[in-house]
Amino acid sequence: MKKPLSQRWDLDVFFQNGSNSAEFADFLTDLQSQVQTFTTKLSALDANATIEAWRETYDLLQTIGATLRHSGAFISCLISQDVKDQKAKLLQGRVQQISAAYLSAQTKLDKAVLSVSEDKWQGIITDEYFQPIAFALEERRRRAGNKLPAEQEALLTDLSVDGYHAWGTLYGNIVGRMTAEMEKDGELVEMSMGQLQNMISHEDRDVRATAFAKYEGAFAKESEMIAASLNNLAGFRIQAYKHRGWDSVLAEPLDYNRMTEQTLNVMWEVIDRNKPKLVEFLNRKAELLGLNKMTWYDMYAPVGTATGKMSYDEGAAFIVEHFRKFDENMADFAVRAFEEAWIEAEDRAGKRPGGFCTSFPLKHQSRIFMTYDGSPSSVSTLAHELGHAYHQHVMNDLPQAVQGYAMNVAETASTFAEMIVSDAAVKTAATTEERLTLLEDKIQRAVAFFMDIHCRFLFETRFYDERKKGLVSVEKLNDLMETAQKEAFSGALDSYHPYFWASKLHFYSTSVPFYNFPYTFGYLFSTGVYAQALQEGPAFAQKYVDLLRDTARVTTEELASRHLGVDLTKPEFWQSAVDVVLEDVEEFLRLTEGLKTV
Numbered sequence: 001m002k003k004p005l006s007q008r009w010d011l012d013v014f015f016q017n018g019s020n021s022a023e024f025a026d027f028l029t030d031l032q033s034q035v036q037t038f039t040t041k042l043s044a045l046d047a048n049a050t051i052e053a054w055r056e057t058y059d060l061l062q063t064i065g066a067t068l069r070h071s072g073a074f075i076s077c078l079i080s081q082d083v084k085d086q087k088a089k090l091l092q093g094r095v096q097q098i099s100a101a102y103l104s105a106q107t108k109l110d111k112a113v114l115s116v117s118e119d120k121w122q123g124i125i126t127d128e129y130f131q132p133i134a135f136a137l138e139e140r141r142r143r144a145g146n147k148l149p150a151e152q153e154a155l156l157t158d159l160s161v162d163g164y165h166a167w168g169t170l171y172g173n174i175v176g177r178m179t180a181e182m183e184k185d186g187e188l189v190e191m192s193m194g195q196l197q198n199m200i201s202h203e204d205r206d207v208r209a210t211a212f213a214k215y216e217g218a219f220a221k222e223s224e225m226i227a228a229s230l231n232n233l234a235g236f237r238i239q240a241y242k243h244r245g246w247d248s249v250l251a252e253p254l255d256y257n258r259m260t261e262q263t264l265n266v267m268w269e270v271i272d273r274n275k276p277k278l279v280e281f282l283n284r285k286a287e288l289l290g291l292n293k294m295t296w297y298d299m300y301a302p303v304g305t306a307t308g309k310m311s312y313d314e315g316a317a318f319i320v321e322h323f324r325k326f327d328e329n330m331a332d333f334a335v336r337a338f339e340e341a342w343i344e345a346e347d348r349a350g351k352r353p354g355g356f357c358t359s360f361p362l363k364h365q366s367r368i369f370m371t372y373d374g375s376p377s378s379v380s381t382l383a384h385e386l387g388h389a390y391h392q393h394v395m396n397d398l399p400q401a402v403q404g405y406a407m408n409v410a411e412t413a414s415t416f417a418e419m420i421v422s423d424a425a426v427k428t429a430a431t432t433e434e435r436l437t438l439l440e441d442k443i444q445r446a447v448a449f450f451m452d453i454h455c456r457f458l459f460e461t462r463f464y465d466e467r468k469k470g471l472v473s474v475e476k477l478n479d480l481m482e483t484a485q486k487e488a489f490s491g492a493l494d495s496y497h498p499y500f501w502a503s504k505l506h507f508y509s510t511s512v513p514f515y516n517f518p519y520t521f522g523y524l525f526s527t528g529v530y531a532q533a534l535q536e537g538p539a540f541a542q543k544y545v546d547l548l549r550d551t552a553r554v555t556t557e558e559l560a561s562r563h564l565g566v567d568l569t570k571p572e573f574w575q576s577a578v579d580v581v582l583e584d585v586e587e588f589l590r591l592t593e594g595l596k597t598v
Helices: 022-043 053-082 086-115 118-125 131-145 149-159 163-177 193-199 205-221 225-243 250-256 261-288 312-326 327-341 376-393 407-427 430-465 472-486 515-549 554-564 569-591
Strands: 179-184 187-192 357-358 365-369
Touching: 022 053, 022 086, 053 086, 053 118, 053 205, 053 312, 053 357, 053 365, 086 149, 086 163, 118 131, 149 163, 149 225, 163 261, 163 472, 179 193, 179 205, 179 250, 179 569, 187 193, 205 225, 205 250, 225 250, 225 430, 225 472, 261 357, 261 430, 261 515, 261 569, 312 407, 312 515, 327 376, 327 515, 357 376, 365 376, 376 407, 407 554, 430 472, 430 515, 430 569, 515 554, 515 569
Parallel strands: none
Antiparallel strands: 179 187, 357 365
């Protein structure tokens, strides 16, 4: 790879001049026109429409879908790289309005889909044009039958722009302007919440304790406004669900993730049974840090001084090297992403916290956002997001209608890539101390998926129960969160993070509710996939690609059955995946036996 690599992404390849782009403004005008054309065509679509009319409709549907994804990705990148970009926020509002009009128009499509007789419907889905997207059509027909009449769904979608989605946008605006002063390298520095969050994993306990206090304090200060956002988001969902006749708040997220509640419940049951070993790990880590018991801000503290920091170029080279051992194509893809500046990794003020990968379907490219600090965790995050990008890459030639893979299987590719890199880091460690540090970092992700994510799931489930009774106060939200954390962590911590509900962006996403359990699903599912890859070696690479390409064409249970030969509704697969994770825990406990501090 060429060096040095840019740590700032290139967005000009899509539209030059960012939020000031005249080209992007014209692009949105054209998109709006396409949506109007689509709406007009749908008015003529009914049970008697010809197969040609159905083909034209779906051609336009998929074209607009790709164009909206493209424009939404561009806006997301602009706001993430500079949370104070006011013009980008105005553009975001316009894209949301266009998207709402597109979704509103689709209610007419749903009405037409439901009006078609079963005999004619079979003729449509077996047509040569529709066969590759038959799963998507069948899914649309089923989902349409579970919604309100088309006119009411259209009204709901229209009202969501300045209601539902507006509350999510407000949360982003609140967090985007939040800062706190923190000492760094002997100077007081104004930090964004993303930068401050990184300081909570600092090797110096005094630094991370101070950073955590400032982080918690910043969210406490804004908690009333943030609570209003959360309450109103949930209130909108609850009302929509009530009118649709959906009894469970899990109905939408489970359907979106194409999985059954039985699968979800079995997964959590297996995890709960195996938590004692993770509690043992946390207790041992506390001993190594010289503590009686872990606190929330100690969880991500490094063990020992062998931090294994890598420069951005070194981290990129390490990722490519170990991707190549699994699959040449995956490695070549990563090289392209690095060399063509697909990644925004620079550590600077003004960026939003967290990381993500987003795709630009009209260019068959992706962009990755994160803040790279050279830690093992940072390298793993970079690999994780590249996994997302590779997943999209292998699906680029499929019709848009079957590229909409859900979050649970989306996390499979990302976590798989992360495992390749973190496993390699542990195995290539130069010293026992470095191996221990890297092993701890790897296990910490299991703690995150089995405990941290579980507390989010418990909190959100109970929050919705409370919200059905009325508005939920800041004090009650704090209580719900701390109670969920104590349960999810099996009492392993000495203190918790009551304002976590205010700091976690995922609770405010309007794309999908319960933005939590799919992470754990993806982690364990990919662990099972990874174990099979280790057994089969390089021959598994094509099987892996075939699995990824099917992620939006079958249910989750069928995906596992078809490509792995396992039943996700039974505990055996989940236990086998957990066992792989616990092997690392056992090794950590063995290496640290008798050690007091590292």
